[in-house]
Structure formats: structure tokens, C-alpha cells
Amino acid sequence: MQRRFLLNGLAALPLLGVHALASSAMQVLLQSLKPSPRMPVLFVGHGSPMNAIEDNAWRRAWQSTGVEISKRCEPQLILCISAHWLTRGGWQITSMPSPKTIHDFGGFPQELFAQQYPAPGAPAVATQLAKELRSPVTNQALQTDSPEWGLDHGTWSVLKPMFPKASIPVLQLSMDYSRPPAEHYALARQLVYLRDRGVLIVGSGNVVHNLRLVQPDVPDNQAFAWAKEFDAVVASQISRGDLDALQNFLNLGEVARMAHPSYEHYLPLLYAAGAAGAKEMPRFFNTGFQAASISMRSVQWG
Secondary structure, three states: OOOOOOOOOOOOOOOOOOOOOOHHHHHHHOOOOOOOOOOOEEEEEOOOHHHHOOOOHHHHHHHHHHHHHHHHHOOOEEEEEEOOOEEOOOOEEEOOOOOOEOOOOOOOOHHHHOOOOOOOOOHHHHHHHHHHOEOOOOOOEOEEEOOOOOEOHHHHHHHHHHOOOOOOOEEEEOEEOOOOHHHHHHHHHOOHHHHHHOEEEEEEEOOOEOHHHOOOOOOOOOEOHHHHHHHHHHHHHHHOOOHHHHHHHHHHOHHHHHHOOOOOOOHHHHHHHHHOOOOOOEEEEOOOEEOEOEEOOEEEEO
């Protein structure tokens, strides 16, 4: 299997107006999903794949978050945007009935490779969603992917602790890494309506993610000064509801380049923030650091 991980061709073109899903289109799109109380939106700092199997504070917070969401209103569908599915030339949505569990990492214990998350897919919803969502610049519909992808570790490593029964259908939305951050945020604004049909939107990445400078032996919550600075700026923007500012993170200059030598782990935050509302009160959890250069900060809106 060829991993889609593309790091070039960033373009800056004028954005089209945000494509709003009309109510009639929503009825067709989500005919299999019932109206529900507005679902929350999550951004989860996933960090090391080992967090999926280790009994640590990060994983326990994921477990309690899943329990709390299910008690309020169990999701009918989960749409996950993971840092580990990048495409070029367009966005894609998984559309297979039974997504495979992808172990897209190396050098870890066999126990981690043995992990499976057999959640079902939702092909009919994926097909309709791909038709209704639009590229913010070209206005082209999204594409579906049925043979190649599945659920990568950015998705299953956090969903398995949250929803261990794997009974809720899961779709993954890729990120077109050839497009600038503003377009990712604009696409995310089209997802807001899904929350009223029982769809839990989960962005999975890290507010700070610099694998070149990881310090595996450093205790949790110790971090480089630049990592703390970038994390604090992002936390401040979220806390005051200035979510539009998140898409301009590259304006922070050197501290942004240190926090994200490549920024695929930051982009899922834009999807979560775009699907949230500026007036929704955010709740932070897992606010510490892992291995000195990975922020585990996670956020729930709604």
C-alpha cells in the first residue's frame, strides 16, 4: 500500500464563498441519520502510537471523553480528519463498508501492530457527502476512496479508547496537502451541519509536532521553550474564540517552523475549529507535552 504523504505545491488562491449545504440536500445526504442534539467537535492530540495501548494519562482522558459523549448522545457516525491521510489534487472520503485498520508506523512492539479497530464504514453517506462538499477554490466535488485507505493510527488510536466497541460507523476525510491552510479551514466550515445529524467530528493531530527534536527520555509535560510558546498562542486564540486566527499560524515565523517543520499535524485543528463556533465554549484536556516537542493539547467544543 502506498502511503499518501505529500509535502509540496502549496498554493494561495482566492477562496470561493463557503458552500453551505441546503436543507433539502441535507435530507438526501443524511437520509440514514436522524436529527440529534448538536454533537460536540473534538481536536485530539494523539502523540505516540503507543498511547493507544499504554495506561497513561493521555489515554485515560480519551476514555473518559468517550464515555461522557456517549452518555449525552451516542454518535450515529464519526467523521475523522487525521494527520496521517494526506492527498494531492483534491480531498477524498473513505467509502468502503469495512475499513481496514492501518498500522502506518514502524519500530514499535508487536502488541501495537496486533491492534484492530473493526468499525464499519458508511458508503452511502460517504458518496453523498463527497457530492455535497466542495473544494473552496475550484468548487469541485470531493472524491471517494474505497480500495486503498481505511483507518490509520491517527484515527483508530484515539477512537479505540473512546469507543471501544467499534460499533459506530467511521469515515475518514483526507487533507489535500497541496492547498494552503485557509482552504482547509474553509472546507471545514461546510461540516457544521453534520453535527445536527449525530455526526461527531474529530480532528486528530498535534498542536506542536516536531519529530526531529523528540526527547523520548524527557518526563511528560517538560518541553522546549518554543513548543510552550506556540502551544500557548494557539490556546489563547481558542480560549477567546478567535478561531479564524488559527489558520494564520505561519505568521508566527520561526516559532511556527520549529513547532511544525511540516504542518500536517496542525491542519486537523483547523477542521475541528472550522466545524465549531466562535461562541461555543472550548474545554481543554490533555494540556501537557510528550517527549519535549509534542503537544498533547486537546479541545472539545460543545
